[in-house]
Amino acid sequence: MKEVILALFTGLIVGFIFALLRLPIPAPPALAGIIGIVGIYLGFKLHEFIIPLFTR
Incomplete structure (x- = not known):
């Protein structure tokens, strides 16, 4: 919250x-x-979710 x-x-x-x-x-x-910022955030989170699926 501080951030x-x-x-x-x-x-x-x-x-x-x-x-x-x-x-x-x-x-x-x-x-x-605002939509652009949300898209960047969601793309980053999608990357964090998908990449581990392929690196196991």
Whole structure:
């Protein structure tokens, strides 16, 4: 849980700094970005599940 809170806090700081400097947000559009992150996570977990099946 500590990692989640630190990640959220870091994101808030970075987002605030980018807005303060009037820079575009360093992320893809909201929904597409979230789906992309979920896809990366699920792909990583799928790898952890499938690879051990073939290495036994």
